[in-house]
Amino acid sequence: MAVFHNDKIRNIALIGHGGEGKTSLLEAMLFKTKMIDRLGKVDDGSSVSDYDQEEVARKMSISLSMAYAQYKDYKFNILDVPGFFDFEGEMVSALEVADIAIVVTGANGSVPVGAEKALEYCAEHNIATMIWVNGVNKENSSFDATVAAYKDMYGAKVLEIELPIMDGTTLKGYVDVISGVAYDNNGNAIDVPANLQDKLEEAKGALIEAAAESSEELLEKFFGGEDLTAEEIAAGVKTRLVAGEIYPIFAGVAVGAGCALTGLFNHLIELCPSPAEAKKKGYTVGGDHKEMIVTEDGKFAGLVFKTIVDPFVGKLLMFKVLRGKISIGDQAFNARAEENEKITALYVLRGKKQDNVDTLYAGDVGALAKLNYTSTGDTLCDPSEKVKFDEIEFPKPVIAFAVTSSEKGAEDKVIAGFNKLMDEDVTFKLEKNVETNEMLIWGLGEMQLDILVKKVKNKFNAAAVLKEPRVSYRETIKKTVEAEGKHKKQSGGAGQFGQCSIRFEPGAEDGVFEFVDAVVGGAIPRQFIPAVEKGLREAIPKGILADYPMVNLKATVFDGKSHPVDSKEIAYITAAKLAYQEGCSKANPVFLEPIMSIKIIVPDSYMGDIMGDLNKRRGRILGTDVAEGKAVVEAEVPQVEIARYATDLRSMTQGRGKFSMEFVRYEEVPMSQSQKIIDDFKKRTAQ
Numbered sequence: 001m002a003v004f005h006n007d008k009i010r011n012i013a014l015i016g017h018g019g020e021g022k023t024s025l026l027e028a029m030l031f032k033t034k035m036i037d038r039l040g041k042v043d044d045g046s047s048v049s050d051y052d053q054e055e056v057a058r059k060m061s062i063s064l065s066m067a068y069a070q071y072k073d074y075k076f077n078i079l080d081v082p083g084f085f086d087f088e089g090e091m092v093s094a095l096e097v098a099d100i101a102i103v104v105t106g107a108n109g110s111v112p113v114g115a116e117k118a119l120e121y122c123a124e125h126n127i128a129t130m131i132w133v134n135g136v137n138k139e140n141s142s143f144d145a146t147v148a149a150y151k152d153m154y155g156a157k158v159l160e161i162e163l164p165i166m167d168g169t170t171l172k173g174y175v176d177v178i179s180g181v182a183y184d185n186n187g188n189a190i191d192v193p194a195n196l197q198d199k200l201e202e203a204k205g206a207l208i209e210a211a212a213e214s215s216e217e218l219l220e221k222f223f224g225g226e227d228l229t230a231e232e233i234a235a236g237v238k239t240r241l242v243a244g245e246i247y248p249i250f251a252g253v254a255v256g257a258g259c260a261l262t263g264l265f266n267h268l269i270e271l272c273p274s275p276a277e278a279k280k281k282g283y284t285v286g287g288d289h290k291e292m293i294v295t296e297d298g299k300f301a302g303l304v305f306k307t308i309v310d311p312f313v314g315k316l317l318m319f320k321v322l323r324g325k326i327s328i329g330d331q332a333f334n335a336r337a338e339e340n341e342k343i344t345a346l347y348v349l350r351g352k353k354q355d356n357v358d359t360l361y362a363g364d365v366g367a368l369a370k371l372n373y374t375s376t377g378d379t380l381c382d383p384s385e386k387v388k389f390d391e392i393e394f395p396k397p398v399i400a401f402a403v404t405s406s407e408k409g410a411e412d413k414v415i416a417g418f419n420k421l422m423d424e425d426v427t428f429k430l431e432k433n434v435e436t437n438e439m440l441i442w443g444l445g446e447m448q449l450d451i452l453v454k455k456v457k458n459k460f461n462a463a464a465v466l467k468e469p470r471v472s473y474r475e476t477i478k479k480t481v482e483a484e485g486k487h488k489k490q491s492g493g494a495g496q497f498g499q500c501s502i503r504f505e506p507g508a509e510d511g512v513f514e515f516v517d518a519v520v521g522g523a524i525p526r527q528f529i530p531a532v533e534k535g536l537r538e539a540i541p542k543g544i545l546a547d548y549p550m551v552n553l554k555a556t557v558f559d560g561k562s563h564p565v566d567s568k569e570i571a572y573i574t575a576a577k578l579a580y581q582e583g584c585s586k587a588n589p590v591f592l593e594p595i596m597s598i599k600i601i602v603p604d605s606y607m608g609d610i611m612g613d614l615n616k617r618r619g620r621i622l623g624t625d626v627a628e629g630k631a632v633v634e635a636e637v638p639q640v641e642i643a644r645y646a647t648d649l650r651s652m653t654q655g656r657g658k659f660s661m662e663f664v665r666y667e668e669v670p671m672s673q674s675q676k677i678i679d680d681f682k683k684r685t686a687q
């Protein structure tokens with residue numbers, strides 16, 4: 001395989017809303033450049049990039065995959081990102097190494113939410129972005145209406161760089177706005193169609209103006225009335241694209257007649273940054289934070305951005321070389337694990353296929369295998385020139401389910417399977433809830449978790465079941481009461497006797513339990529007082545109303561009785577437990593529930609809906625703020641009411657809203673809700 005250096009590499013991420021044609025576009029790019037000799041389809045599971053069993057079954061991408069194409073003497077590393085919201089972590093991985101993002105969007109005259117969110121992410125992270133209007137061959141599609149929709153949202157940032165030449169729903173070629181030259185689908189120059197003349201004029205005018213703003217020199221020329229050359233326009237557009245100031249927009253077809261893509265490839269070469277020209281990478285060295293330009297000067301440094309568990313080669317680590325080069329036989333230092341790794345397997349990828357290479361140079365993207373310590377997010381570098389790249393900020397999990405198995409005793413196998421899948425997907429986690437004794441799986445959405453369940457079945461033959469997790473309620477009392485506990489067993493054999501009077505009241509110094517000994521005159525012999533405390537401590541993990549832990553309980557033992565022979569430790573333990581049961585049930589016991597503080601960010605038009613919904617969830621709004629079209633709502637809501645908020649917020653806002661939450665405190669459960677908890681407890685114990 002040919003060797004590629006920085007200036008001849010383009011690292012591209014295809015992102016955007018689900019189902020708009022990203023995977024199909026990658027397939028078409030590979031076919032066009034003869035990287036594959038048969039054009040696969042998403043719909044029959046034959047595409048290069050949707051190769052996973054679940055991707056084939058669902059006809060959609062689930063995890064990031066990549067392939068490379070060669071066109072002219074350039075190498076295009078193309079990262080195909082799933083569009084569905086649950087897989088946002090895959091987009092984050094891809095955009096960590098892509099030098100240009102292409103938002104693939106359908107030609108139906110609107111901006112889908114997935115595209116909106118992708119553009120927002122790129123803007124926040126300074127990633128150069130273009131917009132590819134896909135499927136202009138579809139019935140009722142319109143490039144113009146789609147461009148208008150984007151201009152409506154993003155204004156003059158959106159600039160046409162190609163105009164598709166349509167004959168009905170057939171794409172015949174395109175007009176290159178920069179040069180003003182029209183091409184047919186074979187790349188031959190043709191006359192600009194009469195119906196596009198005016199549009200070309202207009203689009204070119206806008207492009208020239210935008211290009212001129214890239215430098216003083218061009219601006220002077222522009223205002224001096226001089227024409228900018230095509231090279232100058234292209235250079236200006238590139239500068240502003242890299243700066244994230246404009247969104248060049250073009251169009252084409254990924255499936256069907258007219259799928260030429262020559263304009264796409266040529267514009268990727270002409271306008272898109274090489275790795276060295278793209279956004280710099282933050283890193284630390286010796287405690288200093290710096291930024292790195294991708295260069296072959298210096299010793300190897302690379303970043304692992306994604307892991308795939310391959311049935312044959314094991315953990316396959318996708319990485320980008322950011323400095324120097326890496327070859328088979330090299331030593332690489334893992335800056336997180338602080339371990340050396342020996343490089344024995346180096347590949348470039350085409351979907352699930354791995355092509356061996358000896359060396360990869362700065363700017364290129366490939367994969368490593370057979371490493372012992374390395375995982376997603378890690379920096380690998382030459383041991384003699386250590387650096388550590390900034391951590392990748394993955395989205396935090398927002399929804400939890402309890403995991404069990406449908407097969408008896410197979411829980412361990414299920415958990416082990418999920419643990420292995422964590423190598424591939426860093427956006428979910430497992431957590432044991434020690435109070436409810438449930439194993440929780442946390443993720444970004446129900447589809448992600450559902451797919452993980454399928455994967456543990458497919459890969460590890462473990463049958464996992466997800467169910468609504470139990471809320472960790474607590475119990476406490478509200479009144480002060482006195483109660484007597486008596487345990488007496490005096491028939492046959494050695495007798496047992498213990499009796500104690502205890503005052504139960506709300507309020508314990510540590511918030512959980514406080515024991516006070518107020519017995520005078522030896523009503524209970526000294527040596528048995530600890531038994532009373534022990535009995536209570538054994539009792540409080542289970543409350544009175546259900547089986548939730550009792551908290552904030554102060555117990556004062558103030559009286560009792562004893563027997564010269566039969567008083568025993570065990571008898572006082574039992575007596576204390578009886579007193580607890582009797583006393584606390586009369587002391588107005590109540591449930592306490594976890595209250596979460598939640599911060600929700602939505603486009604401001606949704607604010608009313610969000611607040612109304614929070615009210616229905618027994619939420620307390622703490623504050624709202626509106627700025628730049630976004631509303632921020634802060635509230636406190638009982639946990640039980642927002643267990644599935646990730647799903648509900650998505651449907652309320654079509655995926656535009658996001659939120660984070662954390663536990664703040666426990667609060668008393670209103671009477672109206674308590675019966676539900678008791679019923680649920682009864683149901684559980686009956687099972």
Ligand SMILES: Nc1nc2c(ncn2[C@@H]2O[C@H](COP(=O)(O)OP(=O)(O)OP(=O)(O)O)[C@@H](O)[C@H]2O)c(=O)[nH]1
Pocket residue numbers: 016017018019020021022023024025042043059060061062081082083084104134135136137138252253254255256
């Ligand atoms: N007519 C037509 N259909 C297309 C075109 N591009 C994609 N499709 C179809 O649109 C559907 C979705 O395409 P995909 O390539 O899977 O879309 P995607 O963006 O990768 O979807 P996700 O991976 O789920 O985000 C498939 O049925 C494709 O055949 C196109 O240019 N023209």
Ligand SMILES: [Mg+2]
Pocket residue numbers: 022023024050060061080081082083
């Ligand atoms: Mg896809």
